[in-house]
């Protein structure tokens with residue numbers, strides 16, 4: 143049976159500082175490491191054997207996957223990394239404090255930038271502190287200057303189709319250690335969540351989301367392994 147585990151990275155230093163993070167490569171806090179470990183222990187306790195593991199190119203997701211796999215007793219499993227599983231690119235908001243930005247531009251505007259489906263933040267200026275064009279992680283990649291959830295989904299979906307779906311169709315159990323918005327994009331795709339409803343999906347850090355799929359990769363059941371930290375999920379149709 144195709145099985146997918148979506149694992150949002152543990153708390154990062156910029157989650158703690160309440161800063162728009164996107165593609166900035168910040169590490170986990172000690173609490174984030176503990177969340178990743180607990181996520182792995184829950185995977186082990188559920189008796190789940192992972193066949194294949196994926197992550198983004200960002201250290202907070204890579205380390206979350208490593209720590210979780212180790213705690214799940216599968217520490218020798220390599221993770222396949224791809225930038226298309228990165229967090230949504232936060233454009234010109236990158237690095238700013240979320241509360242200060244809400245004071246400056248208003249709560250409503252910040253909510254639109256954070257949770258609307260297709261309104262991207264202003265683009266990131268070239269040549270500034272957070273210009274990723276010179277980052278070797280993205281050599282040869284035509285990288286964006288900002289992304290909405292929609293444009294995030296536009297680069298996640300081809301990767302899903304080409305790389306992830308074939309292994310799931312073969313009946314494998316696949317772990318994806320990634321980010322709030324790249325995972326939200328996958329949830330939208332799988333559960334066919336309407337554009338205006340995806341705003342309601344909040345994935346807790348380090349809480350593995352177990353999704354069972356049928357042969358056509360439609361979800362048949364979904365639950366967070368840490369029920370005490372579960373959030374509302376879209377209905378299984």
Ligand SMILES: O=C(O)[C@@H](CO)OP(=O)(O)O
Pocket residue numbers: 157161162163164165229230232256322323
């Ligand atoms: O800052 C970010 O990159 C994301 C995830 O932490 O934040 P948001 O909750 O606004 O999607």
